[in-house]
Amino acid sequence: MSTANPNSQALFERGLEVLVEGVSSASRGPAAFGTTPRYMSHGQGTRLFDVDGKEYIDWMMAFGALPLGHAHPAVVETVTREVARGTHFATALEVEVEVAEILCGLLDPVDKVRFANTGTEACMAAFRLARGLTGRRKIIKFEGHYHGWSDAVLLNTNPQAPTALGHRNAPVRIPDSSGILEEAWLDTLVVPWNDFQALERVMENHGREAACVVTEGVMANMGVIPPKAGYLNRMQELCRETGALFYLDETVTGFRLAPGGAAELYGLTPDIVTYGKALGGGFPMAAIGGRDEIMEGLEWGKVLHFGTHNAGRLALHATKAMLQTMLANDKAGFDRLAELGQKMTAEIQAIAAGCNRHGLICQGVNSMFQIFFTDLEEVADYRDFCGHVDRLKFRDFALRLFDKGIYMNPSATLHSLSSIVHSEDEIAITAQAIAEVLEEMP
Numbered sequence: 069m070s071t072a073n074p075n076s077q078a079l080f081e082r083g084l085e086v087l088v089e090g091v092s093s094a095s096r097g098p099a100a101f102g103t104t105p106r107y108m109s110h111g112q113g114t115r116l117f118d119v120d121g122k123e124y125i126d127w128m129m130a131f132g133a134l135p136l137g138h139a140h141p142a143v144v145e146t147v148t149r150e151v152a153r154g155t156h157f158a159t160a161l162e163v164e165v166e167v168a169e170i171l172c173g174l175l176d177p178v179d180k181v182r183f184a185n186t187g188t189e190a191c192m193a194a195f196r197l198a199r200g201l202t203g204r205r206k207i208i209k210f211e212g213h214y215h216g217w218s219d220a221v222l223l224n225t226n227p228q229a230p231t232a233l234g235h236r237n238a239p240v241r242i243p244d245s246s247g248i249l250e251e252a253w254l255d256t257l258v259v260p261w262n263d264f265q266a267l268e269r270v271m272e273n274h275g276r277e278a279a280c281v282v283t284e285g286v287m288a289n290m291g292v293i294p295p296k297a298g299y300l301n302r303m304q305e306l307c308r309e310t311g312a313l314f315y316l317d318e319t320v321t322g323f324r325l326a327p328g329g330a331a332e333l334y335g336l337t338p339d340i341v342t343y344g345k346a347l348g349g350g351f352p353m354a355a356i357g358g359r360d361e362i363m364e365g366l367e368w369g370k371v372l373h374f375g376t377h378n379a380g381r382l383a384l385h386a387t388k389a390m391l392q393t394m395l396a397n398d399k400a401g402f403d404r405l406a407e408l409g410q411k412m413t414a415e416i417q418a419i420a421a422g423c424n425r426h427g428l429i430c431q432g433v434n435s436m437f438q439i440f441f442t443d444l445e446e447v448a449d450y451r452d453f454c455g456h457v458d459r460l461k462f463r464d465f466a467l468r469l470f471d472k473g474i475y476m477n478p479s480a481t482l483h484s485l486s487s488i489v490h491s492e493d494e495i496a497i498t499a500q501a502i503a504e505v506l507e508e509m510p
């Protein structure tokens with residue numbers, strides 16, 4: 069690494085002096101890479117370019133924030149025009165109303181939105197809103213689901229040794245950070261996902277005390293794990309029976325799996341939804357949405373939600389450009405996103421099926437996919453992941469792909485994503501590189 073990528077190495081050494089682990093989020097540094105990260109200088113379309121002059125086909129796409137790829141002309145033009153007219157006013161804006169109108173017209177469960185900057189902020193506001201509206205204390209969340217790094221829900225989001233997990237009927241709750249007071253998460257219950265029985269049990273025992281049940285639409289923080297048929301619908305039904313709000317966290321799946329996200333794909337009508345990542349077209353933008361009677365809870369004097377940078381005008385213009393581009397020609401961008409992701413997934417599945425040197429599978433939903441080195445035929449939940457997925461092997465695999473000009477996130481818990489600008493040629497190049505790496509790996 070150090071000799072092959074001298075400029076990244078030099079920056080890493082400087083970075084280590086002044087930045088914690090040389091980076092600003094552990095997922096970008098040695099904790100994820102096990103070695104020097106590649107420092108990127110610029111991006112164009114599907115390509116990332118590093119400070120050593122190397123070019124990569126990017127399948128990470130800023131953790132899903134770039135459905136249009138890098139430096140898409142629609143985003144660049146609007147932001148270049150608007151930045152010269154002022155960066156941020158923290159006032160009411162016309163573009164804020166325009167973007168909200170697009171969202172409320174597009175999203176079935178959403179009459180109103182409130183903008184925030186990041187998924188974590190939107191989720192924090194959503195949990196407070198759920199508690200404020202219902203007057204109930206408990207939050208029901210699922211093992212392996214991530215809803216940002218706030219204290220109440222940062223439980224069981226990292227892979228653990230299977231022996232640490234406890235029985236499925238009463239999982240051990242494991243905070244993922246020091247410095248979180250037990251009081252912060254005592255009212256958060258953790259349940260295995262994709263398990264109908266566990267869901268029925270927790271709803272029978274605690275549904276009437278729960279402010280909300282929160283779920284990702286597709287489990288996207290333990291690779292890619294789709295919901296079992298009817299599972300999310302059953303969850304919604306049990307919420308309606310018990311009065312717990314059904315909260316679908318679409319931070320990853322929103323504006324990615326379908327125009328209306330996982331809610332549309334799986335026929336759900338959540339009470340609360342949060343969006344982030346893809347929404348901003350590369351800028352920090354997030355939103356909380358719901359029906360009028362839910363969203364009125366955020367009115368002044370009820371449940372508080374603030375933010376100096378909420379509804380930043382540049383981010384809103386980028387969001388508008390992303391939405392208009394994806395929705396043009398009868399929402400063709402979403403079809404293309406799904407088609408490319410499905411093709412890449414199918415290619416990798418074919419390679420995996422023919423590989424007799426390693427046990428691996430590839431799971432995907434539309435534009436999202438992940439490779440698991442595993443002895444299982446399917447990874448169906450967090451426990452499968454903890455017990456059966458070889459994360460170090462995946463990291464070795466991803467780092468070898470870097471050397472062939474393919475950029476996938478080296479963490480097995482994350483996933484890869486198509487953008488609308490990926491091409492069939494790039495899918496073929498990526499498949500070829502994957503086949504070669506599998507041959508080369510011990």
Ligand SMILES: Cc1ncc(COP(=O)(O)O)c(C=O)c1O
Pocket residue numbers: 185186187188189191214215216217284288289317318319320344345
């Ligand atoms: C499902 C989900 N919710 C919330 C978040 C937090 O979003 P952010 O990183 O923008 O704070 C993430 C981030 O990965 C996520 O995957």
